[in-house]
Amino acid sequence: MTETFTTRARLVCDLVTQTARLMVGVPDYQTYVTHRQTQHPDQPVMSYQEFFRERQDARYAVGKGRFRGCC
Amino acid sequence: MSLQSKLLWGGVSVLGAIAFAIVALTRGEPVNAAWLVIASVCIYFIAYRFYALFITSKVFGVDVKRQTPAYRHNDGLDYVPTNRYVLFGHHFAAIAGAGPLVGPVLAAQMGYLPGTLWILAGVVFAGAVQDMTVLFMSTRRDGKSLGDMIRSEMGPVPGAIAGIGILLICIIVLAVLALVVVNALKGSPWGTFAVFCTIPIALLMGVYSRFFRPGRIAEMSVIGALLLLAALVYGRTVSETPSMAAWFTLSGPTLALIIIGYGFVASVLPVWLLLAPRDYLSTFLKVGTILLLAIAILVVRPDLQMAAVTKFIDGTGPAWAGSVFPFLFITIACGAVSGWHSLISSGTTPKMIENEGQIRLIGYGGMLMESLVAIMAMISASVIHPGVYFAMNSSAGLIGTDPGHAAQVISSWGFAVTPDMLTQVAREVGEKTIMSRTGGAPTLAVGMASILSGFLGGKALAGIWYHFAILFEALFILTTVDAGTRVCRFMIQDLVGNVVPAFKATKSWSNNVVGSAAACVLWGYFLYQGVIDPLGGIWTLWPLFGTANQMLAAIALILCTVVLFKMKKQRYAWVTIMPAGWLVVCTVTAGLEKVLSPDPAVGFVSHALKFSNAVAAGKVLAPAKSLSEMSRVVFNDYVDATLAGVFAALVIAMVIYGFIHCRKALGTPRNTAVEIGGGLMAAGDD
Numbered sequence: 104m105t106e107t108f109t110t111r112a113r114l115v116c117d118l119v120t121q122t123a124r125l126m127v128g129v130p131d132y133q134t135y136v137t138h139r140q141t142q143h144p145d146q147p148v149m150s151y152q153e154f155f156r157e158r159q160d161a162r163y164a165v166g167k168g169r170f171r172g173c174c
Numbered sequence: 175m176s177l178q179s180k181l182l183w184g185g186v187s188v189l190g191a192i193a194f195a196i197v198a199l200t201r202g203e204p205v206n207a208a209w210l211v212i213a214s215v216c217i218y219f220i221a222y223r224f225y226a227l228f229i230t231s232k233v234f235g236v237d238v239k240r241q242t243p244a245y246r247h248n249d250g251l252d253y254v255p256t257n258r259y260v261l262f263g264h265h266f267a268a269i270a271g272a273g274p275l276v277g278p279v280l281a282a283q284m285g286y287l288p289g290t291l292w293i294l295a296g297v298v299f300a301g302a303v304q305d306m307t308v309l310f311m312s313t314r315r316d317g318k319s320l321g322d323m324i325r326s327e328m329g330p331v332p333g334a335i336a337g338i339g340i341l342l343i344c345i346i347v348l349a350v351l352a353l354v355v356v357n358a359l360k361g362s363p364w365g366t367f368a369v370f371c372t373i374p375i376a377l378l379m380g381v382y383s384r385f386f387r388p389g390r391i392a393e394m395s396v397i398g399a400l401l402l403l404a405a406l407v408y409g410r411t412v413s414e415t416p417s418m419a420a421w422f423t424l425s426g427p428t429l430a431l432i433i434i435g436y437g438f439v440a441s442v443l444p445v446w447l448l449l450a451p452r453d454y455l456s457t458f459l460k461v462g463t464i465l466l467l468a469i470a471i472l473v474v475r476p477d478l479q480m481a482a483v484t485k486f487i488d489g490t491g492p493a494w495a496g497s498v499f500p501f502l503f504i505t506i507a508c509g510a511v512s513g514w515h516s517l518i519s520s521g522t523t524p525k526m527i528e529n530e531g532q533i534r535l536i537g538y539g540g541m542l543m544e545s546l547v548a549i550m551a552m553i554s555a556s557v558i559h560p561g562v563y564f565a566m567n568s569s570a571g572l573i574g575t576d577p578g579h580a581a582q583v584i585s586s587w588g589f590a591v592t593p594d595m596l597t598q599v600a601r602e603v604g605e606k607t608i609m610s611r612t613g614g615a616p617t618l619a620v621g622m623a624s625i626l627s628g629f630l631g632g633k634a635l636a637g638i639w640y641h642f643a644i645l646f647e648a649l650f651i652l653t654t655v656d657a658g659t660r661v662c663r664f665m666i667q668d669l670v671g672n673v674v675p676a677f678k679a680t681k682s683w684s685n686n687v688v689g690s691a692a693a694c695v696l697w698g699y700f701l702y703q704g705v706i707d708p709l710g711g712i713w714t715l716w717p718l719f720g721t722a723n724q725m726l727a728a729i730a731l732i733l734c735t736v737v738l739f740k741m742k743k744q745r746y747a748w749v750t751i752m753p754a755g756w757l758v759v760c761t762v763t764a765g766l767e768k769v770l771s772p773d774p775a776v777g778f779v780s781h782a783l784k785f786s787n788a789v790a791a792g793k794v795l796a797p798a799k800s801l802s803e804m805s806r807v808v809f810n811d812y813v814d815a816t817l818a819g820v821f822a823a824l825v826i827a828m829v830i831y832g833f834i835h836c837r838k839a840l841g842t843p844r845n846t847a848v849e850i851g852g853g854l855m856a857a858g859d860d
Contacts, residue, residue: 122263124391125256126461127454130526135250142248155389156446158251163445163453163660 128162129155183223190216197482198287204477207553210286211471214294214549218542221298226538229303233738233746234310236530241851243316244526253317256526258535265523265540267457269305269515270464272351272651273508273723274548276614279621280716281506282555283491283567285483288498289506289552296503296510297545300753304727305515306537307734307750312520313527314849320520324733326848327740332831336729339824341665342817343513343722345693348658349700350719351651352437353711356429356701357613358644363422364413364604365641366429369648370422371405372452373436379451391454398455406641410604426705433655434698441659441690449656456650463646467550467622470629480556480563485588492568493612494713495775496767500760504720509548511753513726515541554621555614561591562599562608566617569710570610571797580609604637612710619643662693703810708797714810718817721764725821728757732832739839740847747836754832758825765822769815778818782811 121131132151139148149157175183193213197205230236247253256264281289312318318326321340325333359366378401379394387393412418424432440448489497494505508514519537527533555563564584565573573580577593584591600608603623608616623639631639664680667689671678677685704711731754738747771777774784786808788795798804839846 118257118260120392121257122260123458125260125264126267126457127391127450128522129389129391130251130254130256134254138248138250138254152388159446159450161252163449163657 129158183220186216186219190220197290201482204479205482206475206477207471207557208475210290210478210549210553214290214546217294217298218546221302222534222538222542225298226302226306226534229306229538229749230310230531230534233743233749234307234530234533235743236310236533238529238531240530242313242527242529243524243850244528246851247316247525252522253525255528258528258532261523261526261528261532262536262540263461264526265518265536266543267461268518268521268523269512269540270460270544270547271508271654272354272615272647273512273514274544275551275618275647276354276716277506277509277720278548278552279555279614279617280493280567280712281502282480282552282563283484283493284487284498284502285481286478286552286556287482288487288502290549292502292506293510293545293548293552296506297541300727300731300756301509301511301515301545302538302541303749303753304511304513304731304734305519305541306533308516308730309519309524309527309537310530310533311734311737312524313530313533314851316850317522317525318520320516320730320733323520323737324729327733327737328831328835332828335824335827335831336726337665337669339722339726339729339821340517341662341669342820343719343726344658344662344665345697346700346715346719346722346817347514348437348655348662348697349704350712350715352430352433352655352697352701353704353715354613354615355433355648355651356426356705357611357710357712358615358619358648359424359429360426361423361607362413362605362644363419364409364637365644365648366422366424367412367418368402368406368409368641368645369652372402372455372645372649372652373448375401375405376448376452376455379455380447383451384446394451395454395458398451399458402455402459402645406638406645409641410637413604427702430698430702430705433652434694434701436652437655437659437698438690438694440656441663441693442686449653452649452656453653456653459646460650463643464547464550467554467625468546470625471550471553474625474628476553476557476625476628478553478556479558480560484560492564492572494716495773496717496764500764500767501717503756503760504717504724504764506548507720507723507727509545509551511724511727511757512544513723513728513730516726516730551618554618554625556621557624558617558621559591559595559599561585561589562595562620563617564589565591565596565609566611566620567614568610569612569708569713569797571708571710573609575607575609577607577609602633602636603640605640610710612712614712615644615647618647659690659693659697662696663689666692666696703813706806707810708803708807714814717764717768718814718821721761721768721818721821724757724761724764725825728754728761728825729828731757732828736832736835736839737847739836740845742839742845744836744840758829761825762822765818765825768818769822778811778815782808782815785811 132154135154136148190213193209196209197213244253244255278289311323315323321333321336324336359369375398379398383390383394412422487498561584565580573583577596581591581593581596596609603620619640622643623636626639627633627636667677667680667685679685704715707714731750734750735747735754738750767776768778772780774781785795785804789801789804794801794804798807
């Protein structure tokens, strides 16, 4: 009973954290790493620091389809 | 449908109907805000369960097994299959902004009922339908943008029309939002200090997350939030110390120039230094404050002071000019239907959807949430004493600058108020005056302060809550100004690049500087014009903004209609034709009235003629103070009239193209929509 409760609470916590991070344009890093490792095992994987910078630049890159919060 | 769910939905309907009857029919005694929330939420649930489900299953025919772009192009970065609740939060944070907060506050001059009815009807049949349909279409097209979809489904000319429309709306949005900030901060050292502090705080956060602790979003946001809170509290001391207050007591034109300069600097600086950390702070503050306000309204359950319908329903109100039709539907754009969302629904969200079955929750549900924000803004504006509301939203040209005179004028309109009340509200929130603070943000802040201080802190904290609300709005508006200037710059580079190819290189430093300067000059022109406008700017610019936003919504819904015809779903196309038709009628009528109306309060041309005739006769008309000011008013009127005319023309052109393409699709026996993936790999005929 308590175990399922803690697992659930942790899941909710994770989801809230993921939501907050995605709101500012940073998707889940672990998902990215898993994707690279399973789909492109022969290619390098960005460190979290590189990943963060790449996402930050991408979010504010001047280009098409980059509209956000206005009204 | 099981008996249990029949009973449940029957119960929701009855509850909604009762709440709605109380809101709409009570006269003479104040209605509790809780009824407004209950009525709205019941309507949202019913619309979501029945209408949205009908659209996704019958009209779209969503296929939960069909591969989405998130899987097809999965790269762990842009295209990532994402949990639907996480994505819902992301989408909501992207669409929520200043629009749904300001529009309803302005619309409250007609009473809370007309605006509320439009917010609810608008979101159910227009706004949420638009967001969801665009999201659905973009998901089936690898997350293509609205402009690209118009080009591929309707051809290059409609694509170009939409492009011009998007650039114009961008410029007007930036000008109007910046004007809201200027009006909230002028002559307010407390607010100005707190908002100015966000710049060094953001710089500090930027350096921290770049060099000290790279990528630690939570840490830097907490540090930023604490510093922000300190700035907010210290702002009171600043405003009470004359030597410091003098530094931060700025006039409207000075603030406008500072914001224009800031927009330029921010858009050429590296993003990690200023824009990104500011964006983090403002996003979290925005979502947090909206949640806090929702909880506070439910706990405090304030009474609505504003009447359900005021005498200004006839179109003579002081905040904005014009009758219910079409101008109420222009004034409340976001919250009911917002064209801007069609850009976001075709942006990052479609690239992360796990399956088509989730389009209803994210597209339709996300917009319902935004609509609830608009309802909360309406409540905040309506819990204020109506006399205070009108003192805040009438320009100094109408009520003067002396509380005694203002109280007299407003009481003569039938909203009894004493000079003491006006000065007392100002004193409570820590301002010198609250009169003629047009633009919606300060009114909302007073309303929020009254609700939030009832929830936490009482009267002692009213000043903090007021400036917290101002800070919250200014922060995300200024983030929009940064980001919007960048988008504007890109569109200008793209447009000019067609003539001068070298200008297209977005990596070039000189191109960026020139492009950013051009963008800032464009929106800065309208901002400055609004700030020195004797009528208060909002009066002139807000209807233009609303028209532009609804125009874009009309364009998006016309695209949706064309695609439904191409999918051979014309039987159900009324789902998008109905809102598209309504928006076309509203924007074209508003555009034409703004150009042609013989009433100088509504028509730009007749206003210009009135002023140029006076110039010819050597007379100076109030509120202008000199002949050169008079000529400027005339010039601005013609610029605004041209814009309004262009909006109407763009919509009409799109209607014609839409009609042509629907006919063409009707004459073709097969599905001609240019979709990607699924069993139907049909090629388009354009």
